[in-house]
Amino acid sequence: MRYIVLFLHLILFSIGNAQQLAGHVYDKNTQKPIEGANVYLDGTTLGTMTNKDGYFAITAKNKMPNALVFSFIGYETITVEDPFSYDKNFKVLMKEDLIGLEEVVIGSPLFSRKKMLAAFKGQFLGTSKSASSCKILNENDIVLHYDPDNHVLSASAENPLRIVNNYLDYDIIFDLSDFGVKYNFNTLEPL
Known part of the structure; x- marks a missing residue:
């Protein structure tokens, strides 16, 4: 019986120390949620993708020194250093990444x-x-x-x-x- 009480105490203690990072990711221009954006703690296997509402949640066993990274194709990557020191309910506005245009050559080409x-x-x-x-x-x-x-x-x-x-x-x-x-x-x- 003593072992069961000790086991439950350890579980409750570890749950109490768990840290959660959560929030929403939006397009900066349209203010619409971005579904499928990658959100992860850099250098770890802890990560997730945003849902249709742009919501994400990551639970870590304890505070970590790793940066929180937000990435999505066509948008600039955002890195938040020391994310555990901020309010746990993030509102992230991602800015579209301007894609470079192909080189334009003025003049008549040698071949059609x-x-x-x-x-x-x-x-x-x-x-x-x-x-x-x-x-x-x-x-x-x-x-x-x-x-x-x-x-x-x-x-x-x-x-x-x-x-x-x-x-x-x-x-x-x-x-x-x-x-x-x-x-x-x-x-x-x-x-």
């Missing part, structure tokens, strides 16, 4: 988009019978650039490419992050 796209498809998909049956459904998502100083055709896409091949009967999604073909001189003719 149509020619660069044809060269890209020839190098990327190939020229066989099955390759000629391929169709990239979202060609407009491909960003093409030809560097005349280095003779390099490069391609990238923010969205994954959706490629359909009726000859081989497949439909795939491909993440095109970095593609380049180096030519010996300013041309798009096959190597």
Whole structure:
């Protein structure tokens, strides 16, 4: 019986020392809750995601010196040093992260988009019978650039490419992050 009382005392003591960090995360401009934002104590495995109301709660066994981090895609990350010294009901306003624009080149390009796209498809998909049956459904998502100083055709896409091949009967999604073909001189003719 003495052990049961001691065990209950330890449980109540440990619950009494537990520290909770809770609050809401909102978009700074719209004041609307952000659902799915990551909230975690840096350097630990303690973390959670906000619910549809932007609410989060993290319970730690005791006060920790770790920073509380708020992150969400498209927003600037917020770090709160020594979060246990603040009011436990946080109201966090996340600011949208300004995404940089692609480089803009003024002047006439050496090759038209149509020619660069044809060269890209020839190098990327190939020229066989099955390759000629391929169709990239979202060609407009491909960003093409030809560097005349280095003779390099490069391609990238923010969205994954959706490629359909009726000859081989497949439909795939491909993440095109970095593609380049180096030519010996300013041309798009096959190597």
